[in-house]
Amino acid sequence: MVEVENLVRDYLPAGQLKAVASRRVRALDGVSFSVAEGTLFGILGPNGAGKTTMIKILTTVVTPTKGSARIFGCDVVKEAHRIRPRIGVAYGGDLGLYWRLNGLDNLVFAGQLQGIGMKESRARAWELLEQFELEDAAKKRVDSYSRGMRQRLHVARCLIHDPDLIFLDEPTSGLDPAASRNLRQLIKQMKQMGKTIILTTHNMSEADSMCDHVAIIAKGKMAAMGTPDEIKRSLDTFCILEVKLDNRLPLDLALLGKRLGLSGDRAALSCEQTESGTVIRLRYKGAAPVRSLVKALDNMTILEITTRGNTLEEAYLKLLEERGA
Amino acid sequence: MFSRLMDRGVWYTLATGFKLQLYLNIATPNYISAVFFQPAVMAILTGLIFTVSGKTEHLDYAVVGAGMFGVWNSNLYASAGIIQGERRFGTLEFLATTRSPLFLVILGKTMGAAVFSLFSLVVSMAVMAVAFQYRLHVANGWVFLLSIVVSMITVTVVGLLLSSLSVVTRYYYRIFDFFYLVFILSGLVFPIDLLPRCIQPLCYLLPTTWSILLYRAGLGTVDGDRWMFYTAGSIAITAVYLFVAFFVYRTVIHKARVEARLGRY
Numbered sequence: 001m002v003e004v005e006n007l008v009r010d011y012l013p014a015g016q017l018k019a020v021a022s023r024r025v026r027a028l029d030g031v032s033f034s035v036a037e038g039t040l041f042g043i044l045g046p047n048g049a050g051k052t053t054m055i056k057i058l059t060t061v062v063t064p065t066k067g068s069a070r071i072f073g074c075d076v077v078k079e080a081h082r083i084r085p086r087i088g089v090a091y092g093g094d095l096g097l098y099w100r101l102n103g104l105d106n107l108v109f110a111g112q113l114q115g116i117g118m119k120e121s122r123a124r125a126w127e128l129l130e131q132f133e134l135e136d137a138a139k140k141r142v143d144s145y146s147r148g149m150r151q152r153l154h155v156a157r158c159l160i161h162d163p164d165l166i167f168l169d170e171p172t173s174g175l176d177p178a179a180s181r182n183l184r185q186l187i188k189q190m191k192q193m194g195k196t197i198i199l200t201t202h203n204m205s206e207a208d209s210m211c212d213h214v215a216i217i218a219k220g221k222m223a224a225m226g227t228p229d230e231i232k233r234s235l236d237t238f239c240i241l242e243v244k245l246d247n248r249l250p251l252d253l254a255l256l257g258k259r260l261g262l263s264g265d266r267a268a269l270s271c272e273q274t275e276s277g278t279v280i281r282l283r284y285k286g287a288a289p290v291r292s293l294v295k296a297l298d299n300m301t302i303l304e305i306t307t308r309g310n311t312l313e314e315a316y317l318k319l320l321e322e323r324g325a
Numbered sequence: 326m327f328s329r330l331m332d333r334g335v336w337y338t339l340a341t342g343f344k345l346q347l348y349l350n351i352a353t354p355n356y357i358s359a360v361f362f363q364p365a366v367m368a369i370l371t372g373l374i375f376t377v378s379g380k381t382e383h384l385d386y387a388v389v390g391a392g393m394f395g396v397w398n399s400n401l402y403a404s405a406g407i408i409q410g411e412r413r414f415g416t417l418e419f420l421a422t423t424r425s426p427l428f429l430v431i432l433g434k435t436m437g438a439a440v441f442s443l444f445s446l447v448v449s450m451a452v453m454a455v456a457f458q459y460r461l462h463v464a465n466g467w468v469f470l471l472s473i474v475v476s477m478i479t480v481t482v483v484g485l486l487l488s489s490l491s492v493v494t495r496y497y498y499r500i501f502d503f504f505y506l507v508f509i510l511s512g513l514v515f516p517i518d519l520l521p522r523c524i525q526p527l528c529y530l531l532p533t534t535w536s537i538l539l540y541r542a543g544l545g546t547v548d549g550d551r552w553m554f555y556t557a558g559s560i561a562i563t564a565v566y567l568f569v570a571f572f573v574y575r576t577v578i579h580k581a582r583v584e585a586r587l588g589r590y
Binding site: 009011012053056059060061062063081084085087089091093095096097098099100101105109110112113114115141157161 | 334337338341344345348349352353414415416418419420421422423424425426430582583584585587588
């Protein structure tokens with residue numbers, strides 16, 4: 001559905017002469033990826049990584065300096081008019097809405113600009129206002145809306161013409177946890193309806209829980225791409241196996257380490273006394289050594305065993321560190 | 326070209342842009358002030374000048390001056406800021422991603438601003454009627470109506486040109502500094518004949534000059550028999566401006582996409 005190949009985008013800082021090519025800022029530097037139909041694709045990266053530039057190129061607002069991007073088989077520059085009717089865009093933030101108009105009018109005008117008839121636009125607008133829990137504020141001016149309400153209105157507006165492909169630029173940015181959760185639910189519903197969604201976010205747990213595929217962009221270059229699990233697994237770091245016992249550990253920690261074959265790595269095993277008993281933490285790579293640890297603890301009463309793998313955030317930060325971003 | 330004009334979608338987009346601008350103007354105090362209060366104040370001031378000096382036969386000039394000043398002032402103010410306003414509120418990028426061609430949306434919005442500015446004329450006439458018991462003498466009703474229609478087209482096209490030019494610079498509000506010069510050169514404040522001879526040909530390059538002449542032909546304050554000449558002049562010069570406006574629009578919007586300046590920057 002979306003194919004991006006060696007995309008490059010240079011910016012000239014505002015107020016600079018064109019001739020001064022050395023002052024150009026490269027926002028995207030040879031980025032390539034593809035997005036399959038029906039997937040939720042996340043673009044992650046720090047501020048200034050090039051995420052929004054990527055979204056703006058794909059939504060035909062900005063032209064690439066080099067490379068190509070095709071959506072539904074159409075070039076984003078030469079065949080933009082074929083792409084626009086089938087995409088919905090929510091740039092998010094405080095801007096982008098008609099503040100002096102009410103929420104309903106914002107949606108109705110958006111529908112009409114998408115070529116939908118007046119009556120149908122109105123009906124669809126009410127439907128979305130209800131879905132996004134904005135029906136009570138439908139006739140209030142947008143400048144009286146809270147940040148979360150505006151964000152929901154942004155997303156509602158991009159759905160007014162029932163697009164096949166939806167772009168969401170940091171949809172939960174600046175929202176409180178409850179509003180973020182609600183919006184994530186709505187995004188999941190959109191995906192269940194068969195929509196293809198491309199979103200940018202700084203929130204790693206959000207990307208981890210929602211996205212089918214993610215691309216991490218750092219300094220305009222593709223740092224990693226794959227499913228969240230693939231990215232987490234690609235990281236050469238340790239996971240933690242945690243065992244809670246109902247009592248004090250009856251044997252020496254070094255002996256336990258010896259039983260587990262960890263004599264050479266003291267930091268791999270740790271023990272903490274708590275009010276309710278003992279917590280043993282074992283650092284490992286690959287498959288969790290649950291069986292060998294249970295065997296090593298012999299007849300002790302185990303209350304709980306948990307494993308904690310790498311989070312996407314850890315993988316993301318490691319990747320950025322490696323790239324000096 | 327003709328088949329495209331027959332396309333329902335084109336007219337629907339124009340109508341949507343038109344309506345959107347009307348909604349925005351009504352909700353914006355600055356426009357309300359430019360359309361209702363400025364012409365009212367100007368009509369009262371000029372009316373007082375002519376009444377106190379005993380030249381009540383010149384009240385027509387007060388109505389024409391105040392009304393047309395309001396029409397042009399409010400319209401050019403609104404039109405020149407259409408693209409910039411959309412950019413400032415971050416809605417230009419949204420408009421650029423919709424199915425509707427951006428040019429048609431902007432044209433529809435400019436038409437909306439033009440029609441909205443007509444209220445200035447109504448306000449100045451109403452103020453003159455109430456404050457000075459003045460009744461407008463229309464020598465030729467059809468020519469007067471035609472002048473209103475032609476004025477609206479001219480105002481729309483000039484607004485479109487200004488709107489497009491305003492994209493070139495973020496200091497677009499400097500354009501407003503030239504409005505008063507345009508009003509003087511168009512014969513809105515006083516007859517063109519009073520200007521230096523070397524400047525007079527320049528006046529006829531302005532579409533405002535022709536539409537004001539046609540307007541006065543309808544009122545009978547200039548040679549009414551020349552209304553066809555004024556109409557033709559107005560349409561011809563407006564067509565040239567439309568061509569230039571379209572060319573400028575295409576160039577600046579393309580440039581804005583290349584330089585990533587459709588959004589707020």
